[in-house]
Amino acid sequence: MRYCKFLSPAHGRVYAIVEERDGELWAVRPMPAPEEDRAAASSTQIEFEPRPLKELHLLAPVNPSKILCIGRNYRDHAAELGNEVPKEPLLFLKPPSSLLAPGGVIRMPALSKRVDYEGELGIVIGRRCRNLGPDEDLRPYVRGYTIVNDVTARDLQKSDGQWTRGKGFDTFCPVGPIVSDEIDPAGGSPVTLTTRLNGAIQQQGSTSDLIFPIAHLLRYITTAMTLEPGDLIPTGTPAGVGPVNPGDRIQIQIDGLGVLENIFQPS
Structure with missing residues (x-):
């Protein structure tokens, strides 16, 4: 569906x-x-x-109680920012107030001198889950998948030493256009993500390159917290992230999920 x-x-x-x-x-x-x-x-x-x-x-086709993101989940992205690959999934939260619809305007805060795009595959939770077992079938807990742009004020992320403010501004989480269970990246059918900035390809990666696969992420997360229906888990971004300017148009495409398109403008 x-x-x-x-x-x-x-x-x-x-x-x-x-x-x-x-x-x-x-x-x-x-x-x-x-x-x-x-x-x-x-x-x-x-x-x-x-x-x-x-x-x-x-x-936005989701109404999450929380947006639980995964940092540095592609080796090439960790390398391009000069970071080591994490030994365990690196978790951080974006507030639900950061959600933005497809076609909406991403507002670039005056506080930041560098705002970046980050195209990602998002998991949408379908059933309440906690402490998922190593042999438990995860499919009943996944409603489907969607496209996410984990917009980041890169300079604030670095200066703060933690990521809440740099990734949590209003409009910093565009999502959509659809949710689908007709793709199966957790079951061995990887999907390709392509990000275009003003029509030029900037990112191209496959979920087969995730450091921590989807099944591992869900089991790891649910040892710490309960996931509720509608919760959103962006799974990380491949290499090719970069800064934007006012008026730039970003398009993130994933096979089977369509294209998430938004424009950047000053606040």
Whole structure:
């Protein structure tokens, strides 16, 4: 299943099943909202005409209680920033207030002199989980996958000595356009991520190159904390991160998930 979330003038927030038609993603029929967002989203009993996603006012298709990110999970990215490869997954949090919809404007804070893009594959949790066992089937706990841009104020990240402020500004976590369980990077079918800045390829990596694979990440994380439905786990970024300027357009593409596109502007 693939789904999106969009804002309808008549019905408010709507979740819809997504299908591909002639190489384009379409919202084809409404679906029930995930449990973590049922209070805010419309029911399925609405009038609905199939439409291409590009014609909709898309919203971030997740409503997480937490965004739990993985740092330096590609060797080439750790090397390009002069860092050693971590011996265990490096965890940090972005606040849910950093979420941004596809097509939204990423606001570059005046406090920072260098804002970077970081294209990533995101895991969306489907069931509450804690202390996942070494032989436990993880598939029931994964709702699907999405695209994430882990936007970073690189200078603040370095000067602070920890990452909360540099990665936590409002609009610093664009997500979407869809969530899908029709790809299986945790089950041996890696996907390729490509990031384009103003049309030029800057990043190209495969989830087969993750230092800590998805199954390892989920088991490691759940030894420390409970994951709730809707929680989002960006899995790390490949090499090729870099700074942006006002007006720059960023496009992150993952096979089966479409393209997450946003523009940078000053706050």
